[in-house]
Amino acid sequence: MAELSLDAYWRAPPIARTAATVTFGLSVAVHMGMLSGDFFIYDPQYVARIPPQIWRLVTCFLITFPNLGVLFDTFHMYMYMSQLEKGHPRLSRREDLVWYLTFVCGTILILNHLLGFGYGVMTQALLLAMAYTVTQEQRGQTTNYMFVSIPSQLVPFAMMAINLFFPGGIGIVFLQLQGLAAAHLYLFLTKIWPDVAGGRNWLETPAFIRSAVNGATPAPQPPAGGRGSDTTSAQSSGALRGPLPDSWRTRGPGHRLG
Template identity: 45%
Template sequence: MSDIASSYWAAPPISRTIATAVFACSVAVYTGMISGYPFFFHYSTLLQFPPAVHRLVTSFLITGPNLSVIFESYFIYSYLSQLEKGNSKFSKKEDLIWYLMFVGGVIITLNQIFTGAGHYLPALLIAVCYTATQDKRGQTAHFYIVNVPAQTMPYCMLLLNMLLQGPSSFFVGLTGLVSAHLHDFLVRLYPEFGNGPNLIPTPGFLSYIVGTPRVQNTSYGQKFVPRSSGSRSGPLPDSWRSKGPGRRLG
């Protein structure tokens, strides 16, 4: 049991947290422990008082029924961990958080305009899958029991959604593909081929939130280290500290 716990806590924190929330919320809803109503989003819920802002997040936490609870929880962890651990576009945690906020916002907007759907995990899963597999062209990936080119994985998932759950699920998943394409264009394609800037840089406030406070493990427990404002420390100005070691007079 301790090995399982160690492996769990050693997993990438963002991926681990999201996958755990998806699995736990889905199990709780499908077993009747909690109501599924707070996990449904419609724009009108933001107009009530107080606004149901939490639905912007909870609408991404419910999988399909039955075995989909296991498979979709695993897939969201697998692809998110690939982005968190080994993708150059997400060198910092706040970059991945901003990516999730951006694609999530696009997914919600497109579905509210075109499909009317209120649950968005399938779309987010396809978006994350697309982003994770774009750097794996020429490699193969396992899609259930068959091997397919890695970059075709999101399209295979779209097709499977349509076959198992109908056209409505296909269009929900399509919004995830569009959101991932849009993010890739604004962050990578336009700067590389259009000689322009990154049009959606990670906001500075996210870097501040993620970096403050920082937790360090010590022999006597945990301590919080406030965010550093740079290399400068102490009350002396930089011009004083850059003059070398002090000398005693007299």
């Protein structure tokens, strides 16, 4: 049974699997007092200092709420990210998903500054953003949320509405709205503007992201004597692949129920 569970773990989408694992482990360590949460939350003063604590730009999106929040938030982190990684028409390549996460998280941080909210943990914003991106591709379908069947594209709004029934929920909604704005901006620039207005896609995945994710290296030019067939053969046999394993190549405070 343990071997089957481990095998299922390694067969899970790698980016979603890694994000969920780090989210669970870091959150448990912080909430149990093994690590100080102040070391991982977003604080621009520490990011701008020398040397900069740049890990905060990532870890602030990977800390859940305590108690059941650890389980529910980790589950939603994996669920939405895996749906993006496996089934989203514009994010099926790893480099595109990495660029999506970079853009959305960066936009959330910028909005956090511009609006002056000063949130230190952004996980709920990221979860809402991913839920919005996933469900916008499911228009016409229905989803069971809190035992109620609703149109899939309304799930992110239901996630925000449910927080209004809990103390401090309005603050959570403001945080989630940042994620909604970031995800909608991505949708507008990559789909609505190019497909509806006939404009260009302003968010094409940069080449450096593709190179970093795929470990791409320029293919050597064949010598003048002509050995292009050797290079072609090496490419087809996998000799010029990047450093990542083959398995990688074939492939967000709020209420957390639903």
